[in-house]
Amino acid sequence: GQQVMQIPQYQHVQEGEDFTTYCNSSTTLSNIQWYKQRPGGHPVFLIQLVKSGEVKKQKRLTFQFGEAKKNSSLHITATQTTDVGTYFCAGQEGAQKLVFGQGTRLTINP
Amino acid sequence: KAGVTQTPRYLIKTRGQQVTLSCSPISGHRSVSWYQQTPGQGLQFLFEYFSETQRNKGNFPGRFSGRQFSNSRSEMNVSTLELGDSALYLCASSLSGAARRLHFGNGTRLTVT
Numbered sequence: 291g292q293q294v295m296q297i298p299q300y301q302h303v304q305e306g307e308d309f310t311t312y313c314n315s316s317t318t319l320s321n322i323q324w325y326k327q328r329p330g331g332h333p334v335f336l337i338q339l340v341k342s343g344e345v346k347k348q349k350r351l352t353f354q355f356g357e358a359k360k361n362s363s364l365h366i367t368a369t370q371t372t373d374v375g376t377y378f379c380a381g382q383e384g385a386q387k388l389v390f391g392q393g394t395r396l397t398i399n400p
Numbered sequence: 401k402a403g404v405t406q407t408p409r410y411l412i413k414t415r416g417q418q419v420t421l422s423c424s425p426i427s428g429h430r431s432v433s434w435y436q437q438t439p440g441q442g443l444q445f446l447f448e449y450f451s452e453t454q455r456n457k458g459n460f461p462g463r464f465s466g467r468q469f470s471n472s473r474s475e476m477n478v479s480t481l482e483l484g485d486s487a488l489y490l491c492a493s494s495l496s497g498a499a500r501r502l503h504f505g506n507g508t509r510l511t512v513t
Contacts, residue, residue: 291459323501332490332504333443378443380502387456388433388502390443 292317294381296391304399309366311394313379320384322355322362327393328375336364366396374398401426404493404505412511418479421508425472425493431455431500432474434466437488437507446489449474450496481512 293316303309313322321340325333337346339355339362346353352365362381366373376393405424413419425432433456434446445458449468468474472493478485488509492502 325502332506333492333502335501335503338501380443382500385455387445387448387458388500389445390435392442 292381292383292386292389294379294389294391296379296394298394299392300395300397302397302399303369305371306368309369309373309396311364311377311379311396313362313364313381313391315360315381315389317360317381317383319359319381321382322359323380323382323388324353324362324364325378325380325390326375327378331375333378369396369398371398371400404491404503406489406491406505406508408508409506410509410511412513413481414513415481415483417481418477419481419510421476421478421489421491421510423474423476423491423493423505425474425491426503428495429493429503430472430496431494432468432472433492433494433502434474434476435490435492436460437490438486443490446476478510483512486510486512 295314323338324336327333343357344355350367354363376395378393379391380388382388407422431450433448436444448456452468463479466476488507490507492504494500
């Protein structure tokens with residue numbers, strides 16, 4: 291069945307450093323979504339990527355969808371303490387279920 | 401609009417018992433998905449309901465079941481609870497359509513002793 295792998299599992303950075311999390315699917319995806327879960331909270335939708343090679347930016351966050359639509363990345367420039375949380379990618383094949391990666395837990399040293 | 405509402409927020413049960421969790425989706429959302437979240441396993445998909453029909457199902461044993469009512473509210477039932485069922489159960493609603501953005505509730509924290 292479809293699997294979505296996400297690395298790294300944990301990342302600790304100094305405030306101001308950059309951060310990147312990577313997502314790989316075992317199958318070709320119709321779309322990939324990214325969610326953020328703050329400590330003690332629930333996942334909150336960040337963005338959806340649909341097109342091959344798509345790049346989207348939200349302020350300091352840059353999201354990419356691979357050319358083969360099997361991988362994706364989220365890059366945060368100059369992290370701030372408000373970026374703390376766990377970032378999940380979630381891949382979907384057609385109208386199938388949304389499969390989440392394991393998540394990358396980001397902690398920041400102020 | 402009110403968000404996704406899950407009840408109860410916390411639950412403590414004993415091994416062998418059964419439990420029912422409830423989820424009220426955002427008004428107008430007809431799809432409800434359930435996920436189990438544990439520290440080691442991340443978010444594991446349980447099932448998805450759309451218009452009272454199960455549309456997708458994850459790889460969980462038959463002890464886990466769900467249903468959806470005509471008003472789109474959904475319930476999840478776990479019978480014969482095991483210690484390993486302790487987890488945060490998240491419900492998410494979405495509009496119909498293939499590329500669905502999920503709106504999550506705050507979850508129900510189930511502890512099995």
